[in-house]
Amino acid sequence: MQKASFWNKSENNKTICNLCPHNCIISEGKRGNCRVRKNINGELFTETYGQICSAGFDPIEKKPLYHFFPGSIIFSVGSIGCNLHCKFCQNWEISQSSPDEFLHLRSASPQEIVKSALNKKDNIGIAYTYNEPTVWYEYMLDIAKLAKNENLKNVMVTNGFINQEPLEKLMEYVDAFSVDLKAFTEDFYKNISSAKLHPVKETLKTLHKNNKHFEITNLVITDENDNEKVFEEMVKWIASELGNDTVLHISRYYPTYKLKNKPTSVKTLLNFYEIAKKHLNYVYIGNVSTEKGQNTYCPKCGELLIQRNRYFTQVEGIETGKCKKCGHRVFSGG
Numbered sequence: 001m002q003k004a005s006f007w008n009k010s011e012n013n014k015t016i017c018n019l020c021p022h023n024c025i026i027s028e029g030k031r032g033n034c035r036v037r038k039n040i041n042g043e044l045f046t047e048t049y050g051q052i053c054s055a056g057f058d059p060i061e062k063k064p065l066y067h068f069f070p071g072s073i074i075f076s077v078g079s080i081g082c083n084l085h086c087k088f089c090q091n092w093e094i095s096q097s098s099p100d101e102f103l104h105l106r107s108a109s110p111q112e113i114v115k116s117a118l119n120k121k122d123n124i125g126i127a128y129t130y131n132e133p134t135v136w137y138e139y140m141l142d143i144a145k146l147a148k149n150e151n152l153k154n155v156m157v158t159n160g161f162i163n164q165e166p167l168e169k170l171m172e173y174v175d176a177f178s179v180d181l182k183a184f185t186e187d188f189y190k191n192i193s194s195a196k197l198h199p200v201k202e203t204l205k206t207l208h209k210n211n212k213h214f215e216i217t218n219l220v221i222t223d224e225n226d227n228e229k230v231f232e233e234m235v236k237w238i239a240s241e242l243g244n245d246t247v248l249h250i251s252r253y254y255p256t257y258k259l260k261n262k263p264t265s266v267k268t269l270l271n272f273y274e275i276a277k278k279h280l281n282y283v284y285i286g287n288v289s290t291e292k293g294q295n296t297y298c299p300k301c302g303e304l305l306i307q308r309n310r311y312f313t314q315v316e317g318i319e320t321g322k323c324k325k326c327g328h329r330v331f332s333g334g
C-alpha cells in the first residue's frame with residue numbers, strides 16, 4: 001500500500017480522487033468506485049501498489065497491437081480493480097474485485113518486475129494489462145520509469161477513462177497504448193460500462209496530439225453497439241480527429257459475465273470491416289478467424305507487408321517500419 005497521487009482532502013475527512021473522471025468522493029474507511037483506492041484516516045492510498053495477480057510473456061499482437069514491433073514478445077503484468085464495470089468483462093474475476101475479495105495477489109516490487117522483463121533476451125518491454133492499469137497508476141509509473149532506463153518499451157492497455165493531468169504525465173514514459181473504444185454513444189457507456197464516452201474521446205485526442213503510438217479496439221456486441229450508422233459515425237470521427245492511419249481492431253463478442261447476448265455474427269464483422277475500410281487504412285478483425293482483416297497491406301502500393309494467423313506473425317514486406325517496395329512508413333519499430 002502506498003499514498004496515492006492526484007487527490008484532495010475534503011470536508012469531514014473525505015478525499016476526492018482526481019485520477020479518473022469518476023472523481024470519487026470517498027469517506028473515511030471507504031474505497032472508490034474502482035475498489036482499490038482507499039481513504040485511510042483522511043488520506044488516499046493505492047492498495048494494490050506492488051501487488052500483481054498475473055505476469056507472463058505474450059505476443060504483442062495479443063494486446064492487440066499490430067503496428068508496434070510486430071511479431072515481438074512483451075512481458076505483461078496485471079493487478080486487480082477497474083474504474084469501469086462492463087457487463088461483458090472477460091476478466092471480471094480480477095477487474096471487479098477489491099483486495100479483500102481477491103486472495104491471490106502476490107507482491108512484486110517495480111525492480112522485480114523490470115528484472116523479470118530483462119530475463120528474456122528478445123522481450124521488447126512491459127505491458128500494463130489484464131485489468132485497467134489506471135487504477136494502479138503509481139505502481140505502473142514507477143515500473144515504467146525503471147523500464148525506460150533499461151531501454152524497455154512501455155505499453156498501456158487501457159479503457160482510456162483517465163483524467164487529462166495524469167494522462168499527460170504518462171506521455172514521457174509510455175511508448176504505446178492499446179485503447180478500448182467500447183461504443184460511440186453515451187448511453188452505452190452509462191448503461192453497459194458505468195462510465196462516460198466523452199473522456200475516452202479526449203484521451204484519444206491527447207494521444208494523437210502527443211504523437212503517441214496507439215491502436216483502438218472496438219468490441220462489437222450483438223444488439224448493444226452493432227448499429228451500422230453509429231459505427232460509421234465512430235469511424236468517421238476517428239479518421240477526422242485522429243487521422244486515417246489510426247489502427248482499428250474490430251473484435252468479436254462472446255457472451256460472458258452478465259451479458260448473455262448472442263456472439264456477434266461474422267457477417268456483421270465483415271460488414272463493419274468494409275465500412276471502416278472506406279475511412280481508415282488499417283482495419284483488422286479480431287477474436288475470430290476470418291480471411292479478411294488479418295494481414296497488413298501497404299496503403300500506398302498494396303504490397304503484402306505482414307501475414308497473420310492468430311498470433312503467428314510473418315513479417316514479409318517491411319524494413320525498419322517501412323514498405324520495402326515503395327518506402328511508405330507503416331509501423332512503429334521493428
Ligand code: SF4
Nearest residue numbers: 017020023024032034
Ligand atoms: S481512480 Fe478509482 S477512486 Fe479514483 S476517481 Fe477513479 S474510480 Fe474513483
